[in-house]
Amino acid sequence: MELETAQRSQTIYIAAREAEANPNHWYAIARVDKLKPGKILTAKFWNQPLAIFRDETGQIRILDDACPHKGVALHKGVVNGCHLVCPYHGWEFEGKSGECVAIPYLTQGQKLPKASVRSYPVQERYGLVWVFPGDPALASERAIIDIPEYGDDDWFLVRLEVSFGSHFSICNENAIDLFHGYLHRKYQVWYDTKLVKIQESPEMMQAQYDVAYQNPLASLFGLSKWGVKETTGQITVRYPYPNLTSSLGDISHVYLLRLPASNTESQSFGLFFSKVKIPKILAPFKPLIRAALRHFVLVKVVQQDIEMNENEQEIYENDRDRPFVEVNPAIFSLRRLIVRQDEQYKASINSTLQKVKVGKPQ
Ligand code: FES
Ligand SMILES: [Fe+2]
Structure with missing residues (x-):
């Protein structure tokens, strides 16, 4: 009995150490006061580097920190209005959709390629920037943790x-x-x-x-x-x-x-x-x-x-x-x-894959 209990606790120990983070939650990712105008911050959620910036309308945007052209880190670039400009060849990405909206050296008549970088739902609360790294459709269903003491002078x-x-x-x-x-x-x-x-x-x-x-x-x-x-x-x-x-x-x-x-x-x-x-x-x-x-x-x-x-x-x-x-x-x-x-998240991915498979024409 004791051996069985020990084995079970060892199994759960390893499973916890190997568990992946469930991205279907809001995560605090940066301090708002560090996001000065024109500044691009970088942070990582579960191995995915992200670029965080404030556009000219004051809205915070979060994009994958990798240019779809050659993978260069976008946080090394600059903010231009509502766009993030890659430091290498100057491709511009719109902050909300992540779509490439300009390539400075396209010749006349040359079309913009379909290129985009993933963008994430973002909120600003408690002096922090929050990102929803999971399924964007779930972002509005999930709440950011409630911190009633914030802004209360008694605290x-x-x-x-x-x-x-x-x-x-x-x-x-x-x-x-x-x-x-x-x-x-x-x-x-x-x-x-x-x-x-x-x-x-x-x-x-x-x-x-x-x-x-x-x-x-x-x-x-x-x-x-x-x-x-x-x-x-x-x-x-x-x-x-x-x-x-x-x-x-x-x-x-x-x-x-x-x-x-x-x-x-x-x-x-x-x-x-x-x-x-x-x-x-x-x-x-x-x-x-x-x-x-x-x-x-x-x-x-x-x-x-x-x-x-x-x-x-x-x-x-x-x-x-x-x-x-x-x-x-x-x-x-x-x-x-x-x-x-971890299991819940993996199960949700599997069920999405199943639905895609079922819906696929043979
Ligand atoms: S690597 Fe980003 S524009 Fe070329
Ligand atoms: Fe401690």
Whole structure:
């Protein structure tokens, strides 16, 4: 029985590490404030490089970052009105449709060839650019994660973007598994973790933990009362695929918006909200407080996570059959969800292919 359980957990472990990201969701891909006029950003969703720019009407456009002429990266080109111009021979692509609309050296009477680059549904929300990399027909059916704290003055926001050299299952396991408070013990972020409850549905799983913490900064963040040494609380970590959220009551809410760049690279756009009251007199120093919290607290803690995650990825790549033992049921639940999403997407592609085959004349 034990052997069977171990085998099953090893199977789900490998399936999660090998799972592909389900593109039929909205993914945060870039920060809006980095998209200055004329600037073309580049980012990757699951091995596909993308070029992101704002056209002259103010609309953000996302195209595959590869020119259909010779494959050159379009983000190295320039924005011309509503077009993206390839840096090599100057072919121009319309931002919305991705169609080639001009080739500067066509001779008179020579027709424009049918050439286009894939364009993606895009939205701008929470100061972020969001892309829908999957079936565009599903983009309007799917919602971007709700972040009600955004723009609410009661919440103090610190943002942090990080890159992990690891598969998205590894960084999400890191966030769902609060038993790794040990790693951050120097900062006393949290400890004495107890898993209270797990809930699972086809699109989401969540785990509730009881924790204790006593970081001196906790009072500053509003996470504990002044003068109290140790505080206990309940943290709920949710994984509404593909993003992660974590909340400590109604005083700290964290959103980790994940971008799976490839099977060994992930990006995270972190929004850390806390209900800290900054006295009016200190209001002009908000950006400074934000920067200090980011650099002296968040970055330090997240660096520890990144190091562990990348080490885990490296070990996995060196020996994919190495067996591991897991004891946190929340991890199993998260792995099942990741595998389910992968299977769901592959099944949707297969059914589309079947329909195409059926519709094809013999
Ligand atoms: S490679 Fe892009 S225009 Fe030639
Ligand atoms: Fe951590």
